[in-house]
Amino acid sequence: MLKRILLSTAATAAALALGFLIFAWRSAIAEVSPVAVAEFSPEEIEAGELVARAGYCATCHTVAGHAAYAGGYPMDTGFGIVHSTNITPDPDTGIGSWSLEAFRRSMHEGVARDGSHLFPAFPYDHFTLTSDADIDVLYAYLMTLDPQPEPEFANTVPFPLNIRLLQAGWKLLFFDEGRYQPDPAQSDIWNRGAYLAEGLTHCAACHTPRNILGARIASQAYDGALVEDWVAPALTRANMAPADWTEDALYTYLRDGANATHGVALGTMGPVIHEGLMALPDTDIHALAIYFADIAGTSGVTANSAAVAAALDVSAIGLVEQQNADARLYNAACSSCHSNTSGVLLTARPELALNSTLWMDDPTNFLRVVLHGVSLQAGDPGLIMPGFAGRLSDDDIVRLSNYLRETRTDRPPWADLAARIEELHGDRATGQ
Ligand code: HEC
Ligand code: HEC
Ligand code: HEC
Numbered sequence: 028m029l030k031r032i033l034l035s036t037a038a039t040a041a042a043l044a045l046g047f048l049i050f051a052w053r054s055a056i057a058e059v060s061p062v063a064v065a066e067f068s069p070e071e072i073e074a075g076e077l078v079a080r081a082g083y084c085a086t087c088h089t090v091a092g093h094a095a096y097a098g099g100y101p102m103d104t105g106f107g108i109v110h111s112t113n114i115t116p117d118p119d120t121g122i123g124s125w126s127l128e129a130f131r132r133s134m135h136e137g138v139a140r141d142g143s144h145l146f147p148a149f150p151y152d153h154f155t156l157t158s159d160a161d162i163d164v165l166y167a168y169l170m171t172l173d174p175q176p177e178p179e180f181a182n183t184v185p186f187p188l189n190i191r192l193l194q195a196g197w198k199l200l201f202f203d204e205g206r207y208q209p210d211p212a213q214s215d216i217w218n219r220g221a222y223l224a225e226g227l228t229h230c231a232a233c234h235t236p237r238n239i240l241g242a243r244i245a246s247q248a249y250d251g252a253l254v255e256d257w258v259a260p261a262l263t264r265a266n267m268a269p270a271d272w273t274e275d276a277l278y279t280y281l282r283d284g285a286n287a288t289h290g291v292a293l294g295t296m297g298p299v300i301h302e303g304l305m306a307l308p309d310t311d312i313h314a315l316a317i318y319f320a321d322i323a324g325t326s327g328v329t330a331n332s333a334a335v336a337a338a339l340d341v342s343a344i345g346l347v348e349q350q351n352a353d354a355r356l357y358n359a360a361c362s363s364c365h366s367n368t369s370g371v372l373l374t375a376r377p378e379l380a381l382n383s384t385l386w387m388d389d390p391t392n393f394l395r396v397v398l399h400g401v402s403l404q405a406g407d408p409g410l411i412m413p414g415f416a417g418r419l420s421d422d423d424i425v426r427l428s429n430y431l432r433e434t435r436t437d438r439p440p441w442a443d444l445a446a447r448i449e450e451l452h453g454d455r456a457t458g459q
Pocket of ligand 1: 087088109110111113147165
């Protein structure tokens with residue numbers, strides 16, 4: 028009896044393993060000789076560049092000191108480092124020998140030309156939604172870049188997670204292959220926004236929390252997440268900013284990287300705008316704004332006057348309180364650039380009382396800005412903010428943070444600020 032049970036268990040296990048292998052196996056697609064540039068029209072190449080910008084391919088596929096698109100950017104997946112690959116048309120180290128079919132499969136299914144499964148650090152779970160037409164012009168653009176020979180970078184994902192076949196298991200659990208299906212109940216422009224957001228511009232890759240296996244938690248879409256030591260705030264009704272993310276506010280923020288009723292785009296959001304969205308036409312930015320206004324529940328809301336009036340009311344707190352040591356600290360360090368007493372909001376003087384960084388439960392973004400400042404390229408290009416690491420003591424930064432949180436928001440005090448500041452000092456090298 029026992030023998031029979033053991034045998035049938037073994038047979039079931041073998042059948043399951045075989046089933047998994049059949050499910051997981053992908054054949055190699057034959058190599059082709061690099062496609063001649065003349066095969067593609069200038070219009071295709073130009074359209075492909077826009078697709079590449081919308082997908083921030085260069086941001087992830089470039090590492091400082093090396094050619095654009097030649098790969099090597101290290102991504103910490105939580106399980107080890109995965110490097111982006113060379114996607115220039117070099118036949119040996121890039122994708123020069125990939126046919127259009129192989130390229131489409133990689134973008135839609137996360138499978139390399141040789142049949143191996145790619146890690147989801149490459150956001151193919153978003154790119155799968157992208158239309159064939161967009162993938163085809165993207166191919167034209169990439170195939171006409173200068174080929175860049177580049178040695179491979181060694182990943183540090185440990186055994187057995189580095190077995191690529193096992194990635195098929197991840198796909199079985201978390202990946203839906205398929206192109207974007209328009210929602211007929213919504214307008215064309217809403218659908219265009221959804222097509223971009225969910226696919227190419229993969230906003231959820233940073234703004235949606237993930238489970239322990241690194242997959243996005245569908246029921247918490249856009250609820251905010253900590254990625255690469257930056258908080259990507261909630262874009263739903265759970266967003267903490269006191270002013271609404273109206274369609275207008277979203278439009279100016281996504282178009283320029285700054286919005287006077289909220290603040291400026293820093294950290295990993297900077298390149299999303301300055302290396303990506305900047306290239307897209309206004310209609311696409313409008314489409315994204317319409318889609319995210321819907322997600323934030325602000326469609327049809329046009330004014331933020333009450334929130335702005337309340338913020339301007341508290342903006343001057345501390346300016347004349349010479350007997351309060353915390354207010355003196357704020358005056359000495361911040362108020363010359365941040366208080367708005369003229370009654371007019373300016374993007375160049377982000378109003379702290381309206382800024383998400385001060386309202387969120389997690390102080391990370393606020394502390395990173397205070398410690399390391401804002402460089403000329405980040406945020407609103409052309410503006411800088413000095414960093415205060417080394418100028419203010421950690422203790423002063425704790426007092427100042429508590430003071431601003433208490434006087435500018437109605438949120439409870441942040442906990443463990445000193446420990447968090449200590450950790451964030453180390454981020455200086457990767458600052459903004
Ligand atoms: C968030 C970072 C990120 C973005 C954005 C990104 N990639 Fe990647 N990509 C990666 C990583 C990491 C890998 C390597 C995955 C692996 O080794 O399994 C990769 C792999 C690839 C591959 C497989 C290449 C090979 O040699 O196996 C292709 C093709 C590719 N990316 C194209 C693109 C294109 C085109 C875009 C823009 C539309 C893009 N990627 C945007 C991170 C990114
Ligand atoms: C690579 C990660 C990443 C991606 C991709 C990304 N974001 Fe962000 N986003 C962030 C981070 C980090 C912040 C916080 C920036 C700050 O504090 O200045 C942010 C901030 C924002 C804000 C401001 C929220 C607030 O309350 O201050 C909006 C709006 C936003 N992102 C929308 C988008 C949209 C729309 C997309 C897709 C087109 C997108 N993001 C893609 C990381 C990302
Ligand atoms: C010399 C002027 C100056 C001083 C002093 C200054 N800031 Fe700033 N701050 C700026 C500017 C300008 C920006 C926007 C930078 C950009 O867009 O590139 C900014 C941005 C910020 C942001 C980010 C806002 C956002 O939208 O993400 C925070 C938070 C902030 N400052 C807090 C402070 C605090 C706290 C102090 C005092 C310790 C301070 N700043 C001192 C000029 C200053």
